[in-house]
Amino acid sequence: MNNVATYLGRKGYRVTELLVDRKGRLDLDDLREAITDQTAIVSIMYANNETGVIFPIEEVGQIVKERGIPFHTDAVQAVGKIPINLAKSTIDMLSLSGHKLHAPKGIGVLYIRKGTRFSPFMIGGHQESGRREGPKMFPMSWAR
Numbered sequence: 001m002n003n004v005a006t007y008l009g010r011k012g013y014r015v016t017e018l019l020v021d022r023k024g025r026l027d028l029d030d031l032r033e034a035i036t037d038q039t040a041i042v043s044i045m046y047a048n049n050e051t052g053v054i055f056p057i058e059e060v061g062q063i064v065k066e067r068g069i070p071f072h073t074d075a076v077q078a079v080g081k082i083p084i085n086l087a088k089s090t091i092d093m094l095s096l097s098g099h100k101l102h103a104p105k106g107i108g109v110l111y112i113r114k115g116t117r118f119s120p121f122m123i124g125g126h127q128e129s130g131r132r133e134g135p136k137m138f139p140m141s142w143a144r
Helices: 003-012 027-035 057-067
Strands: 042-045 073-076 094-099 108-112
Touching: 003 057, 027 057, 042 057
Parallel strands: 042 073, 073 094
Antiparallel strands: 094 108
């Protein structure tokens, strides 16, 4: 389980982790059964960096959309290697890492489809339509 899911589980949220078969494939019937009325989001990696498995993102997205749940995919290993047409996709949110596209390490992108409900995890300024806080100024004595 990833760090965010582990953290949310420790905070009392119910986190469901789906297993894959011996070939690393996801059983879509398991996904259908795991979704409940309390499911807040479904997040699945697009491509596995260790096994090379490419997950059936559009099929997953259709299942999730039928239930009216936001759908996120971690596309770090897919972007730049697999064609992704977000305009025609079922993906609501897509994350990627800039260094996979020759940007400096530490730069990430979160695509959010227009109209997707999203709450920022940091509160502050109004940059990015209120989705992230702005830079903070600290007294020099706090600087390292």
